[in-house]
Amino acid sequence: MSSKLDFKAIQAKWVEKWPKSLYTYKASGENEFVIDSPPPFPTGEFHIGHVLGWCYIDFIARFKRMNGFDVLFPQGWDCHGFPTEVKVEKKYGKNLPRDEFYKKCLEHTHEVVASMKTQMKDLALSIDWDREYYTINDSYKQKVQLSVLKMFEKGLVYRGTSPVLWCTYCRSAIAKAETEEVNQETKLNYITFKTSSGNLSIATTRPEYLHACVAIVVHPTDEKFKNLIGEKATTPLGKEVPIIADQDVDKEFGSGAVMVCSFGDKQDVVWINRHNLPVIQAMGEDGKIINSEKVGGLYAKEARAKLLEEFQEKGLLEKQETTKQVVKIHDRCKKPIELLESKQWFIRLKENKDSIKKLGNQVYWYPSYYHQTFDDWTTGLEWDWCISRQRIFGIPLPFYYCEKCDEVILPKEKDLPIDPALKEYEGNCSCGGKIIGETSVCDGWIDSSITPLVITNWPNETKHYPVALRPQGSDIIRTWAFYTIYRCNELTGSTPFKDILVNGMVTGSDGKKMSKSLGNYVEAKDVLQQYGADALRQWAALSGSTGKDNAFRMQDIQYAQSFMNKVWNASKFVLQNEKIEKESTNLIDKWIISRLNQTINNVSKAINEYDYYGALTEIQSFFWHDYCDYYLEDVKYRIYEGTQKEEAISTLHEVLEKTLQLLAPFAPFLTEEIYSQTHDESIHESKWPETREAKIDEIAIQIASDFHSIVSQVRQFKTKNNISLATEISRVEITGPQQNILNLADVEKDLKGVLKAKTIVFNEGSELTTAIHLNE
RNA sequence: GGGCUCGUAGUCGAGUGGUUAAGACGCUUCGUUUACACCGAAGAAAUCCGGAGUUCAAUUCUCCGCGGGCCCACCA
Numbered sequence A: 001m002s003s004k005l006d007f008k009a010i011q012a013k014w015v016e017k018w019p020k021s022l023y024t025y026k027a028s029g030e031n032e033f034v035i036d037s038p039p040p041f042p043t044g045e046f047h048i049g050h051v052l053g054w055c056y057i058d059f060i061a062r063f064k065r066m067n068g069f070d071v072l073f074p075q076g077w078d079c080h081g082f083p084t085e086v087k088v089e090k091k092y093g094k095n096l097p098r099d100e101f102y103k104k105c106l107e108h109t110h111e112v113v114a115s116m117k118t119q120m121k122d123l124a125l126s127i128d129w130d131r132e133y134y135t136i137n138d139s140y141k142q143k144v145q146l147s148v149l150k151m152f153e154k155g156l157v158y159r160g161t162s163p164v165l166w167c168t169y170c171r172s173a174i175a176k177a178e179t180e181e182v183n184q185e186t187k188l189n190y191i192t193f194k195t196s197s198g199n200l201s202i203a204t205t206r207p208e209y210l211h212a213c214v215a216i217v218v219h220p221t222d223e224k225f226k227n228l229i230g231e232k233a234t235t236p237l238g239k240e241v242p243i244i245a246d247q248d249v250d251k252e253f254g255s256g257a258v259m260v261c262s263f264g265d266k267q268d269v270v271w272i273n274r275h276n277l278p279v280i281q282a283m284g285e286d287g288k289i290i291n292s293e294k295v296g297g298l299y300a301k302e303a304r305a306k307l308l309e310e311f312q313e314k315g316l317l318e319k320q321e322t323t324k325q326v327v328k329i330h331d332r333c334k335k336p337i338e339l340l341e342s343k344q345w346f347i348r349l350k351e352n353k354d355s356i357k358k359l360g361n362q363v364y365w366y367p368s369y370y371h372q373t374f375d376d377w378t379t380g381l382e383w384d385w386c387i388s389r390q391r392i393f394g395i396p397l398p399f400y401y402c403e404k405c406d407e408v409i410l411p412k413e414k415d416l417p418i419d420p421a422l423k424e425y426e427g428n429c430s431c432g433g434k435i436i437g438e439t440s441v442c443d444g445w446i447d448s449s450i451t452p453l454v455i456t457n458w459p460n461e462t463k464h465y466p467v468a469l470r471p472q473g474s475d476i477i478r479t480w481a482f483y484t485i486y487r488c489n490e491l492t493g494s495t496p497f498k499d500i501l502v503n504g505m506v507t508g509s510d511g512k513k514m515s516k517s518l519g520n521y522v523e524a525k526d527v528l529q530q531y532g533a534d535a536l537r538q539w540a541a542l543s544g545s546t547g548k549d550n551a552f553r554m555q556d557i558q559y560a561q562s563f564m565n566k567v568w569n570a571s572k573f574v575l576q577n578e579k580i581e582k583e584s585t586n587l588i589d590k591w592i593i594s595r596l597n598q599t600i601n602n603v604s605k606a607i608n609e610y611d612y613y614g615a616l617t618e619i620q621s622f623f624w625h626d627y628c629d630y631y632l633e634d635v636k637y638r639i640y641e642g643t644q645k646e647e648a649i650s651t652l653h654e655v656l657e658k659t660l661q662l663l664a665p666f667a668p669f670l671t672e673e674i675y676s677q678t679h680d681e682s683i684h685e686s687k688w689p690e691t692r693e694a695k696i697d698e699i700a701i702q703i704a705s706d707f708h709s710i711v712s713q714v715r716q717f718k719t720k721n722n723i724s725l726a727t728e729i730s731r732v733e734i735t736g737p738q739q740n741i742l743n744l745a746d747v748e749k750d751l752k753g754v755l756k757a758k759t760i761v762f763n764e765g766s767e768l769t770t771a772i773h774l775n776e
Numbered sequence B: 001g002g003g004c005u006c007g008u009a010g011u012c013g014a015g016u017g018g019u020u021a022a023g024a025c026g027c028u029u030c031g032u033u034u035a036c037a038c039c040g041a042a043g044a045a046a047u048c049c050g051g052a053g054u055u056c057a058a059u060u061c062u063c064c065g066c067g068g069g070c071c072c073a074c075c076a
Helices: A007-017 A048-066 A082-092 A098-122 A138-153 A207-212 A266-274 A300-314 A350-361 A370-379 A444-448 A451-455 A474-492 A524-531 A533-542 A554-575 A587-608 A612-641 A645-663 A668-675 A698-720 A738-745 A748-755
Strands: A032-034 A070-072 A075-077 A132-134 A157-167 A179-195 A198-204 A213-218 A232-234 A240-245 A257-261 A317-330 A337-347 A364-366 A400-402 A435-437 A467-473 A497-503 A729-736 A757-764 A769-773
Touching: A007 A098, A007 A533, A007 A668, A032 A048, A048 A070, A048 A467, A048 A497, A048 A524, A048 A533, A048 A587, A048 A612, A075 A098, A075 A451, A082 A098, A098 A524, A132 A138, A138 A157, A138 A444, A138 A451, A138 A474, A179 A207, A198 A207, A198 A257, A207 A213, A207 A257, A207 A300, A213 A266, A257 A266, A266 A337, A300 A317, A317 A337, A350 A370, A350 A474, A364 A370, A370 A474, A444 A474, A451 A467, A451 A474, A467 A474, A474 A497, A524 A533, A524 A554, A533 A554, A533 A612, A533 A668, A554 A612, A554 A645, A554 A668, A587 A612, A587 A645, A587 A698, A612 A645, A612 A698, A612 A748, A645 A668, A698 A729, A698 A738, A698 A748, A698 A769, A729 A738, A729 A748, A738 A748, A738 A757, A748 A757
Parallel strands: A032 A070, A075 A132, A213 A240, A364 A497, A467 A497, A729 A757
Antiparallel strands: A032 A467, A157 A337, A179 A198, A179 A232, A179 A317, A213 A257, A232 A240, A400 A435, A729 A769
16 A cells, blocks of 8 residues: 555546446346436536435445345436527527437537536446436337326326417427526506496506406405405406405505406416416417407507507506516527417326325435425425427427317327327328327426336336335425326326435535536536545535535535545554454453444444435544544554554454445445455445444443543643653552442553553542552 | 525534533644654633523424525516
8 A cells, every 4th residue: 555645546546447347237126226316417517416416326325235235326318408409509500400400419418428427437426337328219208208198098198278488589488497587677557447336446567468358356355445356347448357356466566456367477377277267368479469459460569558558548547657577588589478378288287286295105205304395395286287398309299189179199109209290190080180290399307207117117017116216406306206206106006216315405615506606616527636536425425414405615525535544544554464353352352343333333324314424424433533543542552562462453454344344335436445455356345344233342332431531631641741642651540439440450451551651550439530650 | 475494612513302512624732652744632612593482491392583595486
């Protein structure tokens, strides 16, 4: 072993040397631990948040493997999505043909995946790379389309009409993730409606939607309007609408009465759904007003100006106020987004809320409070899940439908994967209508919500499902966890995983969200380069209890590195003496073996409960303080003088070796390097140390406690008197209760050796104290 | 605005219905001892966010408030 720890050399050596077979899943079907690891979106950068998440997975994977489990740690890639389309558009322009464009998206994806994989390998993630999967591959698409068909057959998928986010400039439905928000000022217009009991003032920022007004909403406890609830109001355009009550209304805003239009904003959608109100299409896909005699054919802005002018003349515009407004805009064209009604595909959620909540009880949540997040989300569901997107880079929805009667026609299972937009359906509908292939693609969560099925070979017979563990971030409980639990249960009849382990988000050292513009962003690459994988991995365990958001702090990394240095140097000392095995009767040896077994027990329990913080701090404190600070010092005199030397060497080796094994999941490179000095097999293939209860000797622990208390007292004496710890003492008098004194007499030799005392005298007394005589 | 979560020494953070509330970084003092100065030894430093309640006993449980963080909804 080199005298200085060179972690870079060690890391490079083992990345090269470790055989691929180390992490191979045997699919034995017995004693399995299958992990439904997340398929990240390929961005090209494996960032510090990824590091935390993947370390959480790797710790348990390595632990289970050493415990004899057949572990599957697969790696998938959730490739489809809008960001890739944007990148490709930027590079090649907007006018590529559909299939050409798709090909370019594939190319881009493979490029960025490659660069992420390098970083994952440097981090020593024990992934079985033979089990890699891509959502863009035919085999994956086939399973996704099959899963959608199966859900359709169960009556859980339907085609229906619903408001969607629509960009009138791009003439496309867009996902919420594609929106940005801008603050702007606008005019709040107070317009006069009529009721049986007089005028009713309505405040609106969008009078151009007046023709699509379907109701007036007031707060149920608002004294101003209480007697109007259930009555009708007449709009300035002469239309009668009902006045209804809803608690979402803010009594203080505007006049306290709101007009509901289809659809001015998202709140309108909520109210229309909740109160079963009719829908009047107010705007066409091109952004021009429709279904209005007065302003039809005009753009919204023109229509608004025209109407306000007219109301002003008629005295129906009471006043205008300036108000601040948040407007959603399309992130590509920066034009405002409208809500438009359109035909889309949906998965039923609303009526299954209660059964989904029950499914949430059937998995173990680590930490448990995240179950609450899932439960609350499910309780609050108001809408079904819109699964269709008018995009290109996605898995096509596997449906045909009749142009005339809307009948849905399914492709044959053997033809999957299929793109109905490209493959025409042979034949006509029974009503004689033409059959159209669906051109929309699936929402990305449709792709990723069947990962437990994909990795266990669904729909074929399998003994690998349900899987043992789903690890994931707290930010996607409402999406990935929710959709997976729901869909997989519908498709198989059971929840997809036994445990769900949730990791928190990584923040900057200031506790704020990491962002490049805030200047608190840390590149995982840089940390890896400077401190190495083992230190970075330990940070993931050390930075807080499981599931909490973690601030990234260099301190933790540096501490991990100091610890590794300690391990390296202690190992150097131990390995100077060739390994032997000899049972020891020495009480100090028995003490450290007792502590070792306690540590093994505690660490095993902690990791089994995904308490990595507890596990690693336990290892560190045992190794650093019990083993290095005390035990090593306790036995040095035996090594140098030859007293019970073999027993000491045997014990030193045993404790070192087993501690290295405990540390192996956290610091795979360092532990392998040291372990390889005395073993041919990899430490990662070695068997996890067993807790030997019989070796936990409470009396030895008690004696060692007194022993080290004496050692401390003598050290304190020497420190206070500015004497070197190496100075010899002629006589130490130890006073204490009878039993303690009797016990200490058993380790007299060790006391003399460690304290460098010529003679020791024992006296009975009430408290354990020492008197030191330097020269006599 | 809603939900969840957190609030413990200068900083970061475990943990607990009842002894002296871990540990790390930093700080002070001492020590070059043949694994390690990326070290060792000793030490100072905490009204456990505020208020009320439950209890023989609260930092821990409950409620209210204040302040971070995350997610969601953002206002006609």
